[in-house]
Amino acid sequence: MTDRKIYKPRPVSGFPEWLPQVRRVEQQWLDYIRKVFESYGYCSIETPAVEELNVIQAKGGDGGADVDKEVYVLERLHKEEGDKEARLALHFDQTVPLARYVAQHFNEMIFPFKRYQMQKVWRGERPQAGRFREFYQCDIDVINVDGLPLHFDAEMPAIIWEILSSLPGMENEKIQLRVSNRKILMGLLDGLNVTDKPAVMHFIDKAEKLGWDKTRHHLKADCGLGDKDIETIRSTVSSPRTRGSGEDSNAIPAFAGITILNAQMEEGLSELQFVMDQLKHLPKDAVVADLSIVRGLDYYTGTVYETVFTDDPGYGSICSGGRYDDLAGNYINKHLPGVGISIGFSRLFDRLRVQGKLPVGRVSPADVLVVLPAEERREEASRTAQALRSRGYNVELYHAPQKIKRQMEYASKKGIPYVWFPPFEDGKEHEIKDMMTGEQAKADPKEWTTK
Amino acid sequence: MTDRKIYKPRPVSGFPEWLPQVRRVEQQWLDYIRKVFESYGYCSIETPAVEELNVIQAKGGDGGADVDKEVYVLERLHKEEGDKEARLALHFDQTVPLARYVAQHFNEMIFPFKRYQMQKVWRGERPQAGRFREFYQCDIDVINVDGLPLHFDAEMPAIIWEILSSLPGMENEKIQLRVSNRKILMGLLDGLNVTDKPAVMHFIDKAEKLGWDKTRHHLKADCGLGDKDIETIRSTVSSPRTRGSGEDSNAIPAFAGITILNAQMEEGLSELQFVMDQLKHLPKDAVVADLSIVRGLDYYTGTVYETVFTDDPGYGSICSGGRYDDLAGNYINKHLPGVGISIGFSRLFDRLRVQGKLPVGRVSPADVLVVLPAEERREEASRTAQALRSRGYNVELYHAPQKIKRQMEYASKKGIPYVWFPPFEDGKEHEIKDMMTGEQAKADPKEWTTK
Numbered sequence: 049m050t051d052r053k054i055y056k057p058r059p060v061s062g063f064p065e066w067l068p069q070v071r072r073v074e075q076q077w078l079d080y081i082r083k084v085f086e087s088y089g090y091c092s093i094e095t096p097a098v099e100e101l102n103v104i105q106a107k108g109g110d111g112g113a114d115v116d117k118e119v120y121v122l123e124r125l126h127k128e129e130g131d132k133e134a135r136l137a138l139h140f141d142q143t144v145p146l147a148r149y150v151a152q153h154f155n156e157m158i159f160p161f162k163r164y165q166m167q168k169v170w171r172g173e174r175p176q177a178g179r180f181r182e183f184y185q186c187d188i189d190v191i192n193v194d195g196l197p198l199h200f201d202a203e204m205p206a207i208i209w210e211i212l213s214s215l216p217g218m219e220n221e222k223i224q225l226r227v228s229n230r231k232i233l234m235g236l237l238d239g240l241n242v243t244d245k246p247a248v249m250h251f252i253d254k255a256e257k258l259g260w261d262k263t264r265h266h267l268k269a270d271c272g273l274g275d276k277d278i279e280t281i282r283s284t285v286s287s288p289r290t291r292g293s294g295e296d297s298n299a300i301p302a303f304a305g306i307t308i309l310n311a312q313m314e315e316g317l318s319e320l321q322f323v324m325d326q327l328k329h330l331p332k333d334a335v336v337a338d339l340s341i342v343r344g345l346d347y348y349t350g351t352v353y354e355t356v357f358t359d360d361p362g363y364g365s366i367c368s369g370g371r372y373d374d375l376a377g378n379y380i381n382k383h384l385p386g387v388g389i390s391i392g393f394s395r396l397f398d399r400l401r402v403q404g405k406l407p408v409g410r411v412s413p414a415d416v417l418v419v420l421p422a423e424e425r426r427e428e429a430s431r432t433a434q435a436l437r438s439r440g441y442n443v444e445l446y447h448a449p450q451k452i453k454r455q456m457e458y459a460s461k462k463g464i465p466y467v468w469f470p471p472f473e474d475g476k477e478h479e480i481k482d483m484m485t486g487e488q489a490k491a492d493p494k495e496w497t498t499k
Numbered sequence: 500m501t502d503r504k505i506y507k508p509r510p511v512s513g514f515p516e517w518l519p520q521v522r523r524v525e526q527q528w529l530d531y532i533r534k535v536f537e538s539y540g541y542c543s544i545e546t547p548a549v550e551e552l553n554v555i556q557a558k559g560g561d562g563g564a565d566v567d568k569e570v571y572v573l574e575r576l577h578k579e580e581g582d583k584e585a586r587l588a589l590h591f592d593q594t595v596p597l598a599r600y601v602a603q604h605f606n607e608m609i610f611p612f613k614r615y616q617m618q619k620v621w622r623g624e625r626p627q628a629g630r631f632r633e634f635y636q637c638d639i640d641v642i643n644v645d646g647l648p649l650h651f652d653a654e655m656p657a658i659i660w661e662i663l664s665s666l667p668g669m670e671n672e673k674i675q676l677r678v679s680n681r682k683i684l685m686g687l688l689d690g691l692n693v694t695d696k697p698a699v700m701h702f703i704d705k706a707e708k709l710g711w712d713k714t715r716h717h718l719k720a721d722c723g724l725g726d727k728d729i730e731t732i733r734s735t736v737s738s739p740r741t742r743g744s745g746e747d748s749n750a751i752p753a754f755a756g757i758t759i760l761n762a763q764m765e766e767g768l769s770e771l772q773f774v775m776d777q778l779k780h781l782p783k784d785a786v787v788a789d790l791s792i793v794r795g796l797d798y799y800t801g802t803v804y805e806t807v808f809t810d811d812p813g814y815g816s817i818c819s820g821g822r823y824d825d826l827a828g829n830y831i832n833k834h835l836p837g838v839g840i841s842i843g844f845s846r847l848f849d850r851l852r853v854q855g856k857l858p859v860g861r862v863s864p865a866d867v868l869v870v871l872p873a874e875e876r877r878e879e880a881s882r883t884a885q886a887l888r889s890r891g892y893n894v895e896l897y898h899a900p901q902k903i904k905r906q907m908e909y910a911s912k913k914g915i916p917y918v919w920f921p922p923f924e925d926g927k928e929h930e931i932k933d934m935m936t937g938e939q940a941k942a943d944p945k946e947w948t949t950k
Contacts, residue, residue, distance in 0.1 A: 055557040057599045057830050060587065063547035065600065067607055068614065071543050087888045089865035089895025089915075092522050096514035096633050097548065097619065101576075106506040117577045124623035125552075125570040125588070133626070136511065137576070148508045149516065156518055158862060158912050160898055163519065168548065172575035175584070182547050197898050199877070379508050411609060414540035426650070437538045444540025447611055447648050461609050464540075 062173065062181030064398065069411045069463070074397060077215050078166060081186050081391065084211050085164040088203065090188050093163050095145035097170075098122060101135040103148050106378040118171040138170040142187045142390070143375075150191055151379030160192040160200075166393070180394050189388030191375055196385045198319060201351040201371055202326030204389045205335045208355065208367055211391070213334070217406045222358040223366075226338035227323060230348050230370070231316025233339070236284055239309025240277045247271050252285055253342040256361065260286075280307065285340040293324075294332025303337075316350070323351060333358075349373040353389055366396045410463035414444040415498065416480075417459040421472045422449045432470045432478065435493040443468075459483060466498070513624065513632030515849065520862045520914070525848060528666050529617060532637050532842065535662050536615040539654065541639050544614050546596035548621075549573060552586040554599050557829045569622040589621040593638045593841070594826075601642055602830030611643040611651075617844070631845050640839030642826055647836045649770060652802040652822055653777030655840045656786045659806065659818055662842070664785070668857045673809040674817075677789035678774060681799050681821070682767025684790070687735055690760025691728045698722050703736055704793035707812065711737075731758065736791040744775075745783025754788075767801070774802060784809075800824040804840055817847045861914035865895040866949065867931075868910040869919045873900045880921045883929065886944040887919070894919075910934060917949070 059065075066074060082092070101121060120138040139145050142165045150161065166186045173179050188207065190200045205225045212223050233252070237245050248271050255263040260282055267273045267281070284306055303321070308314050320337055327335045343352045348370035355367035369389030376384050400406050418433045420426060426449075433445040444464065446455045452469075459467045460483060468491070469479045480491040510516075517525060533543070552572060571589040590596050593616045601612065617637045624630050639658065641651050656676045663674050684703070688696050699722050706714040711733055718724045718732070735757055754772070759765050771788055778786045794803045799821035806818035820840030827835050851857050869884045871877060877900075884896040895915065897906045903920075910918045911934060919942070920930045931942040 053829075054832055055553060055829055057551070057554055057603045059603070060547060060549065060551060060585070063549060065544070065546050067604060068542040068544055071545060074545075075543055086864040086893050089863055089868075089893060091519040091863050092526055093516070093519055094522060094525075095516050096511060097621070098511065098514060098633070100508070100511060102506060103508055117575075119576040120573045121576050122571045122589070122623075123574060124568075125572050126568045134511070138573070152508045152510070153518060158909070162863075162895070170548070172573075182549070192898075199898065378504075378506055381505055412540055412542050412613075413537040417540075442537045442540060444613070447643075447650065458609070 061175035062179060064180060064182070064394070066401075067411075069408045070401060070406065072410060072413070073216060073406045073408055077393070077397060078184070078186075080215060081211055081393075082164070082166065084207060085186075085188055088162075088207055090162045090164040090190075093146075093149065093165055094167060095139070095142070095149055095165070097138055097168075098136040099139055099145060099148060101137045103379070104137050104139070104144055118173050120170050120172045140169055140171050142167060142169065142185055143189075143388070146187070146189060146191075146388075147376040148379055150384060151376040151382075154380060154382065160190050160196065162188070162190045164188045180398075183392070183394030184397075186391040186393050187369075187388060189375075189386050191384050191386040194383050194385070196371075196387065198322055198351075199326065200387050201319070202323045204369065204387060205323075205327055205353065206330065208353075208389055208391070209330055209334050212355065212367065217400050221400075221405075224333060224356055224358045225335040225367070226341050226354045226356065227320065227335060228337065228339050228341035228352050229316040229320040229323075229350055230343075230352055231312050231350060232320065233285070233316075233342065235310050235313030235316055236281065238312060240273075240280065242271070242273065242277075244271055248273070248281075249342050252281065252340060255285070255340060287339055293327045293330035293335040303339075306339075319350060343368060343370055347372045347374075351387060363399065365392070366399075367391045410465075412444065412462040412464055413442045414462070414464045415441045416443045416466045416468050417455070417462075417464045418443060418445045418468045418470060419452060419455050420446045420449050421452075421470060425449075425470060425472065429470045432468060432493045436468070436496075439494075456481075456483075468493075512626035513630060515631060515633070515845065517852075518862075520859045521852060521857065523861060523864070524667060524857045524859055528844070528848060529635070529637075531666060532662055532844075533615070533617065535658060536637075536639055539613075539639075539658055541613045541615040541641075544597075544600065544616055545618060546590070546593070546600055546616070548589055548619075549587040550590055550596060550599060552588045554830070555588050555590070555595055569624050571621050571623045591620055591622050593618060593620065593636055594640075594839070597638070597640060597642075597839075598827040599830055601835060602827040602833075605831060605833065611641050611647065613639070613641045615639045631849075634843070634845030635848075637842040637844050638820075638839060640826075640837050642835050642837035645834050645836070647822075647838065649773055649802075650777065651838050652770070653774045655804065655820065655838060656774075656778055657781065659804075659840055659842070660781055660785050663806065663818065663847075668851045672851075672856075675784060675807055675809045676786040676818070677792050677805045677807065678771065678786060679788065679790050679792035679803050680767035680771040680774075680801055681794075681803055682763050682801060683771065684736070684767075684793065686761050686764030686767055687732065689763060691724075691731065693722070693724070693728075695722055699724070699732075700793050703732065703791060706736070706791060738790055744778045744781035744786040754790075757790075770801060794819060794821055798823045798825075802838060814850065816843070817850075818842045861916075863895065863913040863915055864893045865913070865915045866892045867894045867917045867919050868906070868913075868915045869894060869896045869921060870903060870906050871897045871900050872903075872921060872923045876900075876921060876923065883919065883921045883944045887947075890945075907932075907934075919944075 104119060119140055122136045168182055169185050170182050173181055212218060237248060242248050251263050251266045264278055267278050287306060303317050324337050341352050341354050350371035352370035353368055354365040356365060357363055371387040373385050374383060375386045416436055418429050420429050429445055433443045436443045456467055465483055467481045471477060477490050478493060479488055481488040570591055573587045619633055620636050621633050624632055663669060688699060693699050702714050702717045715729055718729050738757060754768050775788050792803050792805050801822035803821035804819055805816040807816060808814055822838040824836050825834060826837045867887055869880050871880050880896055884894045887894045907918055916934055918932045918934060922928060928941050929944060930939055932939040
């Protein structure tokens with residue numbers, strides 16, 4: 049072996065991978081998210097890892113021009129001369145693929161189309177700590193032709209709350225969904241005759257981080273806004289976050305103290321109030337109206353969502369989305385409004401992993417390790433394992449007739465909760481040991497059950 | 500809308516995607532495969548979609564030099580000047596990533612390492628009908644340090660048989676696992692003093708397709724073999740396939756009529772016989788010894804597997820693998836023997852899809868569609884849906900108070916098996932309709948169960 053050239057592998061920055069015990073929890077998370085999505089009738093789709101580069105560039109999707117810089121394009125290592133195929137790029141979100149999918153399969157689809165999608169996406173960011181270049185996103189969207197009831201805007205936070213509050217390891221995390229409506233801010237800025245709305249919205253988006261002193265300065269110096277208008281903006285987007293779930297919103301005047309400048313603003317406020325009213329059944333502070341939510345995206349036109357750790361809002365949104373008027377307008381001449389939300393799975397999962405909050409334990413999926421007492425007892429041991437498997441248990445048969453102590457250590461290292469001893473000679477009985485309690489008792493492979 | 504430039508999307512050749520009703524079956528397949536893998540104690544890992552190009556090129560993996568041509572490399576669309584990062588490539592199998600993973604995490608792992616991996620892989624083949632450039636593979640491997648009992652070589656076909664014979668839609672397919680041992684053929688060719696073994700093995704591999712007349716010609720003209728040696732090869736690799744599962748192998752002389760030329764050949768035959776003896780409990784003809792199995796791979800050193808549709812062996816192997824002496828020798832100075840097998844998931848799935856054999860039906864995961872009788876009954880309908888969800892059902896609430904007939908048509912189109920009618924006014928009772936039988940009856944959301 050020693051004369052071989054060894055290419056020692058190293059981790060590739062931004063492309064995480066886990067040991068089996070962490071992957072096991074990741075799989076539990078994915079399973080649970082899928083279960084909740086399906087419980088609301090959302091169907092699964094998967095799209096290829098790639099899209100034509102033209103498709104990706106036709107629509108900015110989540111991040112627009114910014115993301116364009118992060119696109120990975122594919123090339124065959126040994127390309128043939130005269131290769132005329134379209135350029136392919138890895139998808140950087142699941143919204144562009146969804147839009148393309150709906151346009152392409154429009155005639156075979158049933159609307160409203162309620163789908164979830166849980167795949168990896170890729171962004172060629174500069175490598176830096178805590179930033180992934182490959183990560184899971186878990187998206188739900190509902191798309192309809194021409195019109196889509198506002199009730200779906202309330203379904204999204206309800207589903208997300210059900211998920212985020214119950215993922216293994218998330219039970220004690222304080223999270224909050226913050227909801228606003230684009231029309232409020234757009235109406236406000238229209239009403240104030242703001243010309244460079246994107247610039248103003250950029251600073252509003254940063255206000256929580258920068259503080260209002262600095263924000264005020266930027267709005268004045270960089271955007272040319274007057275003191276009075278800045279104060280109107282500040283007081284509007286800073287209205288308290290407390291009108292939310294768990295409260296009788298009728299008892300609280302809806303957005304008291306906000307100066308309504310035009311019909312667009314009024315519509316936004318009324319839509320937001322409608323959504324909040326539907327979410328009263330959720331715990332207090334789980335979902336709040338927050339008029340400072342901007343979302344850096346052109347295509348949101350109504351409701352917008354962000355989700356933060358209440359005790360660490362600076363970590364950024366772990367689950368975002370909103371309503372769009374027209375999903376697939378770049379690909380098909382149909383009016384397809386929708387609303388959707390996306391869990392930034394890998395960022396969320398990795399935060400808890402790093403903080404040691406994941407229930408990481410079992411390395412193996414096996415419930416039972418069947419001991420191999422001696423080589424000549426293998427057939428009996430193998431039959432025992434198969435009997436337990438046929439009853440739904442995950443069972444590993446130890447591979448060699450080594451010392452029993454060593455076999456038990458193996459079970460312990462792999463986190464296998466039960467060790468089964470088939471009879472060491474004919475006529476004797478089976479026994480099982482509970483590795484947690486140390487209890488050992490007689491058992492029958494056809495009848496034994498976990499407590 | 501009409502003045503926009505529309506970029507009409509089209510399918511990307513070789514990158515399949517499914518409508519929800521097909522994706523649903525795909526998901527069932529993936530779930531079932533995972534369940535069986537875990538029932539034998541194999542743990543899940545996932546590796547990134549990419550590896551460093553150096554890692555991929557250090558080891559040929561499944562296909563060696565041939566596959567190298569099909570590697571997709573990644574490039575950032577807007578690369579910065581002076582970018583010194585290693586070149587990345589999409590993985591084209593799961594064996595190279597496994598080898599790299601084991602080398603990289605060696606000190607944190609527990610051996611024998613039994614893992615499964617179910618991910619997409621990419622091969623930039625020239626586009627042609629029926630060939631995928633993105634496809635799922637489902638692999639299991641067991642790796643140990645220094646030695647690995649031969650019993651694992653028998654565990655692989657047992658697991659694969661359990662899967663392939665029970666996947667939804669596969670119940671009536673006739674499939675056969677064919678097992679051989681590399682040492683037999685290598686010993687034979689050594690014994691005959693064959694110099695260009697790869698060339699000879701290439702033609703043996705093709706013999707079933709070409710027939711023995713043509714094969715004989717090639718072995719003579721292209722490899723310079725004499726008539727007698729060719730006949731020895733032919734008679735050895737053509738020994739009947741019938742010594743297999745479901746039979747008392749003691750009653751059949753093991754590989755009668757084969758001339759054993761050396762110790763290597765004898766060892767191969769004895770290992771193969773051992774593996775077959777362990778598989779007697781499987782149905783007759785499910786697993787057979789077949790000495791013509793070659794596998795086009797340098798790194799297999801013992802047992803080799805292929806799996807074919809018995810009535811269409813020309814479709815090629817849908818599940819292949821074998822034993823290797825040394826998995827990760829290119830990445831770490833350890834002796835790591837292993838045995839593994841890989842289900843060519845997408846090829847198998849797509850064959851059944853094209854033949855109309857998949858149980859494709861339900862578009863939606865919803866078990867129940869709750870009707871929305873009128874807008875003012877929404878809260879009641881919503882509560883009903885939530886009550887059913889909390890009891891484990893997947894439930895869609897219809898989105899608008901449209902005509903009942905239309906709501907029922909929607910359920911029917913989406914394949915939702917039950918339609919629930921919340922009371923149309925206070926004091927009335929809930930009813931549920933079974934869409935298959937047409938039966939309608941009173942029901943309580945807190946108690947109703949599917950039959």
